[in-house]
Amino acid sequence: MRWYSLLAIYFLFWAFSVFFVLPFGVKTADEAGVDRVPGQAESAPHEFNVWRIVYRVTIVATVAFAIFLLNYHYGWVTPHTLDFSGGANGAAQ
Incomplete structure (x- = not known):
């Protein structure tokens, strides 16, 4: 797999995370007990720390x-492992 494909997939994982x-x-x-x-x-x-979120998202x-x-x-x-329909040969019959 090319490096830019890996980078794009990592970005998708990051965005979903x-x-x-x-x-x-x-x-x-x-x-938090404040007004x-x-x-x-x-x-x-109460407070939003962007860098803490970025850190956690990057780890996940x-x-x-x-x-x-x-x-x-x-x-x-x-x-093929996830094919629960019996495969292409079974579906054609």
């Missing part, structure tokens, strides 16, 4: 990408 990581570790103002700013939604985070994306790459190299799970 953002949605997985964002809900974890968030505290609202009520949970809300007037007009602030009850569910709004790197682990997921490593598993993907190992599967690509060793072929643990292939499309």
